[in-house]
Amino acid sequence: MATPGIAALVRAGVPHEVVKFSHDPRESSFGLEAVHALTEAGGIAPAQIYKTLVIAVPDGLAVAVLPAPARLSLKAAAAALGVAKASMAEPAAAQRATGYVVGAISPFGQRRPLPTVVDAGALAWERVYCSAGRRGWDVAVSPRDLIRLTGAVTAGIQA
Secondary structure (H helix, E strand, O other), X not given: OOOHHHHHHHHHOOOOEEEEOOOOOOOOOHHHHHHHHHHHOOOOOHHHEEEEEEEEEOOEXXXXXXXXXXXXXXXXXXXXXXXXXXXXXXXXXXXHHHOOXXXXXXXXXXXXXXXXXXXXXXXXXXXXXXXXEEOOEEEEEOHHHHHHHHOOEEEOOEO
């Protein structure tokens, strides 16, 4: 069964690969769980695996996509989005806005498009891995397709 994120990639004709791993329901550090699962087999660097964070900005919500092992600089994300400040969104607000549960928020196929910033480091990779919209499912895509499909700006947003 496709998630809205996978369906959005298919509709847009974006080449992608869905990668599944076993999600531990007791795990709460979803990005690091993906890093451990996907790098175990080798061939994928931790910095290639991206997390999708929903942030609160003055006019609503926005999305920051950055390497899972990295910390987000809210100040840098706000600057990239052209707003004065940003804070982490409440989980319930993030879920309502995107249609995804926390830990499975995909940058693709969200309920409504949100302003998005992707860490500029993504462009160093041929493919990056981000949530496919279900815990334990990631999707590998070209960073250029990620940026194009989400309408994202790019900036250095790591703390």
